[in-house]
Amino acid sequence: MTATPATPVTAIPAPSSCVTGEGRFTFTSTTRLTADPALARAAEWTRQVLTPATGLRLPEGPGGVEFRLVEGLAPEEYRLTATTRSVLIEASAPPGAFYGAQTLRQLLDPAAYRAARTGERAWSIPEVTIRDAPRYGWRGCLIDVARHFLPKPDLLRYIDLLAAHKLNVLHLHLTDDQGWRLEIRKYPKLTEVGAWRRESPLGARRHRLFDGRPHGGYYTQDDIREVVSYAADRFVTIVPEIDLPGHTQAAIAAYPQLGNLATPLEVRTEWGVGENVLNVSDETIAFFTDVLDEVLELFPGRYVCVGGDETPKTQWNESVPAKERIRELGLRDADELQSWLMRHFTDYLLARGRKPLGWDELLEGGLPPGVTVGAWRGHTCTAMAARAGHDVVVSPFAETYLDFRQAEGDQEPVPIGSVTSLEAVHSFxxxxxxxxxxxxxxxxQAALWTEHIDSPRLLDYMAFPRLAAFAEAMWSDERDFDDFLVRLAVHEKRLDALSVEYRPATGPHPWQRRPDAPGHPxxxxxxxxxxxxxxxxxHP
Structure with missing residues (x-):
């Protein structure tokens, strides 16, 4: 960020260019807000979030804040110019205007993030000229709602938090061994049975402790329509994930004919990679084609994730029908069988004008053009996918998995993995x-896998402030960690106003610790x- 030396601007992520002046623009009861029709959504959002906290009505009309449609800017780019007399936000498309509005809110006192007035105060912003545009187009966060369900109000809250940090993709991990979270009309048992498990591990699996409490929940189709619409209004795209062919024990528990065993299964109550995977019968393929038909109805975004990761081949290697399918197709082994199966579903999505997204294990069997790779196993897989001609969404587990612990020491709640520090995320x-x-x-995209995150409060702790640092890494061309820490001190007051229970720099509060749930650092x-x-x- 380039700025005058004594700039009071504390925006996160840092704008591309920021120059401040000596004066301030003060909002009053006569301040008006107007917008070109194409940018009306950003103007309405501004009025919607600022009026309760400030008490200012910001009626329609000239004489204060203006959103102006201009040419020559990228869709997510904006210019914000504040003088002592007016505020002008220029953009060529609605997303840019919305991000300009987010920056305008950050220029105000952190009390602007409250849901109602907390007393009389002057509302003003510095005289400033900002030019800003993102570094990357895909700035995402994965939230795993399969391992621990996130109720709809909390999910909507997280969409607001992503948008406040100019993140624009929410990857919803909707299905796994431990829970199926999406209503499918044709197959109601997926949620009647698959959305509930008997108990959950307490801490890391090596300790063999369980909480003895049933856990579950799912989103109805109207819930999803509401979530998708809410996100779209904030320029956040929802990417659904239906994991195939592994991580499917919850589905198999609901419909045993999908599996490879004669004995029934329950929804899995342990973490880790399970052995139970889908069979490869025509009926199972048709079942999940039906599932994806309904997924496409609900999620209008271009991308749909079909998983493809962590698929043990033990059951296929022992299954007579799987062996017959391998011979029938002229395949060499079970690894090629997975490639054949996943190609069916990626071809299905491509034929319907969607972009399939799959984890980088799919590279091992070859991928058709048009499949986007989620690279989670580091630079090797990222480079391999890019050199093979695939678009890549990068999410390396050692750098961007926010379920990993934030510091050394047993004070961290359920410490797993290596330390992923705030500074490391910021420099990613x-x-x-x-x-x-x-x-x-x-x-x-950052990832919040929730095996060990069993409440919205703990989700806050693991996400913030690291998600703010990640947002800056994806948005800002130039990064200065010391400067980020100065701005973060103010930004934490915004998070306080939003009731985000982030991790303090000094370590967790007593109530944020989990001595009952031992980890595995x-x-x-x-x-x-x-x-x-x-x-x-x-072989890259």
């Missing part, structure tokens, strides 16, 4: 060193060795 770069195919990197060297094993069969 999704492009591997020396990669010529940089244009294949769409951007990146590891060193970065251990993580790197594990990564080397996972990618040893890849």
């Amino acid at each position: 770069d999704p492009v591997p060193p020396g990669l010529a195919e940089r244009d294949r990197i769409l951007g990146a 590891r060193t970065r060297a251990e993580i790197d060795r594990e990564l080397a094993i996972w990618t040893s069969n890849l």
Whole structure:
């Protein structure tokens, strides 16, 4: 961010260019707000969020804040110019105007983030000229609602939090061994049975502790329509994930004919990679084609994730029907069988004008053109996918998985993985060193896997302030961590106003600790060795 030395601007993410003046623009009871019709949504959102906190009506008309449609800017780019007499936000498209509005809110006192007035105060912003545009187009966050269900009001709240940080993709991990969270009309047992498990592990699985409490929940189709619409109004795209062919025990528990065993299964009550995977019968393929038909009705975005990760082949190697399918198709082994199955579903999506997204294990069997790769196993997989001509969304587990612990020490709640510090997230770069195919990197997403995140309060703790640092890494071309910390001190007051229970810099509050749920901390060297094993069969 380029700015005058004593700039009071504390926006996160940092704007591309920011120059302040000596004066201030003060909002009064006569301040009006107007917008070109194409940018009316941003203007209405501004009025909607500022009026309760400030008491200012901001009626329609000239004489204060103006959203002006201009040419020559990228869709998410904006210019904000504040003088002592007016505020002008210029954009060529609605997303840019919305991000300008988000910055306008950050220029105000943090009390502007409250839901109602807290007393009399002057509302003003500095005289400033800001030019701003994002570094990457895909600035996302994955929330795993399968392991621990996130109720709809909390999900809507997180959409607002993503938008406040100029993040524009919410990847919803809707299905897994431990729960199926999406109503499917044709197959009601997916939620009647698959949305509930008997109990959950208490802490890391190595301790063999369980809480003894049933857990569950799911989103109705009208819930999803509401969530998708709410997100779209805030320029956040929802990417649904229906994981295939592994991570499917909840579906198999609901409809046993989908599995490979004669004995019935329950919804899985342990974490980790399960052995129970889908069979490869025509009936199972038709079942999940029906599921995806309904998914496409609900989620109008271009991208749909079909998983493809962590699929043990033990049951296929022992299954007579799977072996017959391998012979019938002229395949070499169960690995090629997975590639064949996933190609069916990616082709299905491509034929319907959607963009399939799958985890980087799909590279091992070859992918058709048009499949976007979610690279979670580090730079090797990112580079391999890009060089093979695939678009890539980067999400390396050692750098962007926000369920990993934030510091050394047993004070962290359910500490797992290596330390992923605030500074490390802020310095993250999704492009591997020396990669010529940089244009294949769409951007990146942080991930909140929820095996060990069992409440919205703990989700806040694990997400923030690291998600703010990630947002800046994806938006801002130039990053200065010391400057970020100065701005974060003010930004935390905004989070306080929004009741976000972030991790304090000094460590967790007593109520944020989880001595009842022991974790499994590891060193970065251990993580790197594990990564080397996972990618040893890849040839970039």
